[in-house]
Amino acid sequence: MKKNIIIAQAKSLINDENNLYANLANLSALFKEYLPDTNWVGFYLVDFESKNLVLGPFQGKVACVRIPFNKGVCGKCYTDKKTIYVENVHEFPGHIACDSASNSELVIPILDKDKVVALLDIDSVKFNRFSEEEINSWTNIVEEIFKDFKIKK
Template sequence: MTKESTYSLTNKQLSAVIGDEPNFIANLSNAAALLFENLPTINWAGFYLYDSNSDELVLGPFQGRVACIRIQNGKGVCGSAYAKKESIFVEDVNQFPGHIACDAASQSEIVVPLIKDGRIIGVLDIDAPITNRFDEIDQNYLEEFVQILLDPSII
């Protein structure tokens, strides 16, 4: 399968899996599992959700190894994507200033913000154990994935 066909199928599966389910955490959980199962050459897929009390991203549903629990707003790839309100993919995390190494095996990363009604509520984070894993194709399809995920949810 091509990268595009894998993502197209994954996005269709997400729509089917979440259906009319209104529980956001349940949907995030299944979304993380779907990405982890479908995307080749990744070692972590999950979500960090914004906690306004601490102004930090806090670990949400994920698949993969144990992860950092809190990420400061503006720090690392996740915090940077959150602060900028835009997707970021990093070809080599060892070259990213301030990268937070939750898993030393991760070599590249993509982060997509979760924006609902103009308000950023968290980020989707995916890591890979190889460099140069992510590109604009990943970004485009993952941004679509996030929109599918957010549309039916009650947040």
């Protein structure tokens, strides 16, 4: 994986743009380019009023628009405030099947002062798609990109 290249490209995409949706759209497209064997790469934004994760920009098939804070892999990531990886989503209690072709899922929280403000959600048609090294690398990529870029809600 070309972690430093991905971070540099991502930062150059969002450096001079303040629009959240434009930035997340470009980031989802960039990440999809570097993630073979994935069928969905995108963001969920936290809606504190409704206590839901709300669909943001993504690359892939249509997706669930709202996910309650306590449901599915994304809800667990929100609640635990840490990266969640599920090798086989069909064995995950309460998994929300937005796309029945998805078999594994990686969800990384985007934090602002220890508060989850968004999630990066990556689905794959392959079981056991991500190695531990990739999980750590993508978690670090997200942390590095979003440490200076604040998601304003």
